[in-house]
Each structure stands twice: as structure tokens, then as C-alpha cells.
Amino acid sequence: xxxxxxxxxxxxxxxxxxxxxxxxxxxxxxxxxxxxxxxxxxxxxxxxxxxxxxxxxxxxxxxxxxxxxxxxxxxxxxxxxxxxxxxxxxxxxxxxxxxxxxxxxxxxxxxxxxxxxxxxxxxxxxxxxxxxxxxxxxxxxxxxxxxxxxxxxxxxxxxxxxxxxxxxxxxxxxxxxxxxxxxxxxxxxxxxxxxxxxxxxxxxxxxxxxxxxxxxxxxxxxxxxxxxxxxxxxxxxxxxxxxxxxxxxxxxxxxxxxxxxxxxxxxxxxxxxxxxxxxxxxxxxxxxxx
Ligand SMILES: O=C(O)c1cc(=O)[nH]c(=O)n1[C@@H]1O[C@H](COP(=O)(O)O)[C@@H](O)[C@H]1O
Numbered sequence: 360x361x362x363x364x365x366x367x368x369x370x371x372x373x374x375x376x377x378x379x380x381x382x383x384x385x386x387x388x389x390x391x392x393x394x395x396x397x398x399x400x401x402x403x404x405x406x407x408x409x410x411x412x413x414x415x416x417x418x419x420x421x422x423x424x425x426x427x428x429x430x431x432x433x434x435x436x437x438x439x440x441x442x443x444x445x446x447x448x449x450x451x452x453x454x455x456x457x458x459x460x461x462x463x464x465x466x467x468x469x470x471x472x473x474x475x476x477x478x479x480x481x482x483x484x485x486x487x488x489x490x491x492x493x494x495x496x497x498x499x500x501x502x503x504x505x506x507x508x509x510x511x512x513x514x515x516x517x518x519x520x521x522x523x524x525x526x527x528x529x530x531x532x533x534x535x536x537x538x539x540x541x542x543x544x545x546x547x548x549x550x551x552x553x554x555x556x557x558x559x560x561x562x563x564x565x566x567x568x569x570x571x572x573x574x575x576x577x578x579x580x581x582x583x584x585x586x587x588x589x590x591x592x593x594x595x596x597x598x599x600x601x602x603x604x605x606x607x608x609x610x611x612x613x614x615x616x617x618x619x620x621x622x623x624x625x626x627x628x629x630x631x632x633x634x635x636x637x638x639x640x641x642x643x644x645x646x647x648x649x
Contacts, residue, residue, distance in 0.1 A: 373487060377463075377495055377520030378556075378563035381591055384430040384463055385619060391644045392431040392465065392593065394623025395421045395453065397438045401624070405631040411445035414438075418453040421627065424636035426460025428644070431494075433465040433593075433621055451490045464493040465522060465593070471499035471506065478509035485513045485521075495520035497569060497593075501535065504551040511555055511566065520565040520591075525549055526578070528571025528596035543581045553588045563617070564590045572596035572607050572620065585614035592618045597643070598625020604646040620647055 374380075397417045399409045405420075407413035422432065439450035450466075457464040470480040483489055484496040495514070498507050498521050507523065514521050525548045526536050536545040549568060556564025568588060570578075573596035578585065585592055592611065596602040597620050602610075604620070611618050622643055629639035 373516070374518035376518050376559055376561065377514065377565040378559050378567075378590065379561045380494070380518070381430065381463060381520065381567075381619070382561065382563040385591070388428065388430045389644045390619050390647050391429050391640065392433050392619050392621035393421065393425045393429045393626055393640055394467070394595070394621050395432055395434040396623040396627065397435075398624070401627055401630070404628070407631075411442050411449055414442060414446055415449045415452065417630075418449060419456055420631055420633060421636065422453065422456045422460050422462070424630075424633045425626075425640045426457065426462045428637060428640055429462055430619060431463040431465050431621075432457050433467050433623075435623065436466055436468040447491070454491065454493050458494075464495070466491070466493035466496045469497045469499045469524065470510070471502050473502060474506050474508060477506055478513075481510040481513040485510060485517055485519045487517055492517075492519070495522060495565075495567070497522045497524065499524050500548050500551075504548060514565055515558060518565075520567060522567040522569050522591070522593045523548060523552055525552070525568040526570045526574050526581075526583075528573045528600055528602075532571070533577075537577070537581060541582060543583075545577075546581055546583050549583050549585065549588060552590055556589045559589075562589070564588075567591040567593055567619075569593045569595065570611075571600075572602035572610060573600055574610060578610065578612075585611065585617060588617070590617070593621055594618050595621045595623075598622040599628075604643075604649070607647070 402413045439446040552566045555566045567590040572594040626639045629635040
């Protein structure tokens with residue numbers, strides 16, 4: 360049974376904060392997150408069936424290849440969900456294998472709902488004892504940042520983390536996130552994350568943001584500074600969506616040390632050989648470091 364909120368409030372955090380654990384992993388391993396996106400086309404390219412067994416072989420191969428190399432892995436929940444309960448069981452085993460390999464996990468679930476329902480999502484992804492618990496989860500703040508409160512508080516309690524969508528890598532994101540000019544929606548999300556991270560000590564708080572590597576000059580245009588957030592910036596868009604390590608440096612400037620670049624298809628296309636996947640991840644990492 361989940362413990363009650365009242366019990367939790369009287370207890371100390373159960374492990375070191377996610378922000379501290381991620382900061383240490385980024386120093387030790389470098390700023391790369393490998394996305395685990397078992398697309399049907401990639402499964403076929405790897406000679407695997409588009410079923411739960413194929414999904415499991417794919418996922419565990421990626422963990423075997425990069426589990427000792429990347430700072431984090433990011434399974435894309437949608438690609439497990441499309442296989443129903445069997446797919447979600449594979450996701451559970453993928454998260455367990457990641458923990459065993461010593462690599463941090465980011466469940467890319469992009470959850471967001473009214474507060475009372477959000478509490479159930481938080482329980483699923485962030486509570487000790489939940490079979491789906493990951494080190495962190497991606498969240499959508501578009502029902503209002505404060506609607507994420509149950510996840511923000513549960514993450515803090517359990518030493519887990521969240522990544523809140525701010526400026527996404529897809530071109531359609533602008534139609535919501537850029538609204539408001541100097542006081543844009545994205546700027547408000549960034550400010551809310553910065554305020555939330557004040558509860559954390561150390562280099563990085565546990566509330567990260569998602570800011571695409573493909574956003575070009577949006578940070579400048581919207582007058583958004585990421586340094587004061589003191590959270591990791593998960594930056595998708597590298598590789599398959601066209602962004603390069605040079606783009607990342609140009610886009611993030613002084614906030615580059617906070618950036619955790621994430622690539623899925625760009626690395627996964629090298630499979631199914633474990634050695635080739637590892638080499639692709641190492642090459643990406645070298646580009647991010649140089
Ligand atoms: O939250 C994410 O990771 C995410 C946010 C975003 O703005 N853009 C974005 O592409 N993503 C995810 O990052 C992954 C990108 O995959 P590739 O384009 O294959 O590297 C997918 O799982 C996307 O759902």
C-alpha cells in the first residue's frame with residue numbers, strides 16, 4: 360500500500376537527491392542520455408518482431424551497451440504502451456535492468472493532469488515500491504505548473520526527479536510555449552522550476568527542464584536565462600532531429616554545463632550490435648565534450 364502523504368511529511372528523504380545523483384553522473388560519465396525508443400521500424404532493422412519479446416531484446420541490448428557509459432537512459436513510454444500490459448511489463452524490467460547497470464533512468468511519460476489525478480501518476484512513476492518507479496519522469500505543465508505539485512513533492516521525498524517541458528524540440532511547440540512575448544509561457548515555466556529548486560542544496564536541484572536542442576534563438580528571443588534554474592536541462596533533438604553538438608553549445612551558451620543531451624534514433628540506428636551501439640554512444644559523447 361502507498362504510504363500516506365501525512366506519514367511522508369514527517370520522514371526524512373530516503374536517498375540522496377536526484378539532482379545530486381545526476382550531477383555526479385554527468386561529471387563522471389559526461390552529458391549524454393541515450394533514449395530507448397523501440398520504434399517498429401527500428402525493431403525490424405534489428406531483426407526483431409514488433410512484439411513484447413522484440414521490445415525486451417531491444418531494450419535490454421541498449422542497457423547492456425550504454426549502461427556503464429551514459430549518465431542516463433530514457434525509455435519512451437509510448438513505445439511500450441502500444442504493446443499493452445505486456446509492453447508495460449517490459450518497461451518495468453527495462454527500468455530494473457537500468458538500475459542494476461547503475462545508470463539513471465528517465466521515464467519519458469510526459470504526464471500532466473489535475474492535482475488529484477497527478478497524485479496517482481506520481482505514485483506510479485516516483486514512489487518506492489511501485490513497479491514503474493524510475494529515477495525521474497518527464498512532466499507536461501500545461502494544466503498549470505502547480506498542478507504538478509504531487510509529483511514535485513513525491514520526487515523530493517524519494518530522492519527522485521522530474522523534467523518539466525519548457526521549450527520542446529518540435530516546431531508546433533511554439534504555438535503554446537512562445538505565447539506572451541516578454542512574459543511567455545515558457546519563461547513562466549522556467550521561473551517556476553527555478554523557484555522549486557530552491558528547496559535543494561548542491562549544484563543541481565531535482566527539477567529539470569526539457570529544452571530542445573533544435574530551438575535556435577528562442578532563449579534569446581524570449582529573454583529566458585537557464586542558469587538560475589539550477590536544474591538539469593534535458594535537451595532532445597540531437598541526431599535524428601538534426602541538431603549537432605555545435606548547435607547545443609550555440610543554443611545554451613553559458614548554461615551548457617547544465618545540459619544533458621539526449622539522442623535516441625541517432626544512436627539506436629547503430630544496433631543491434633552491442634559494440635556498435637556503444638561506439639555510436641561514445642562518438643556522440645566525444646562530440647558533446649570536444
Ligand atoms: O521529453 C522528451 O524527451 C522530448 C521532448 C521534446 O521536446 N522533444 C523530443 O523529441 N522528446 C523525446 O525525445 C526523443 C527523441 O528521439 P530522437 O529524435 O530519435 O532522438 C523522443 O522519445 C521524443 O518523445
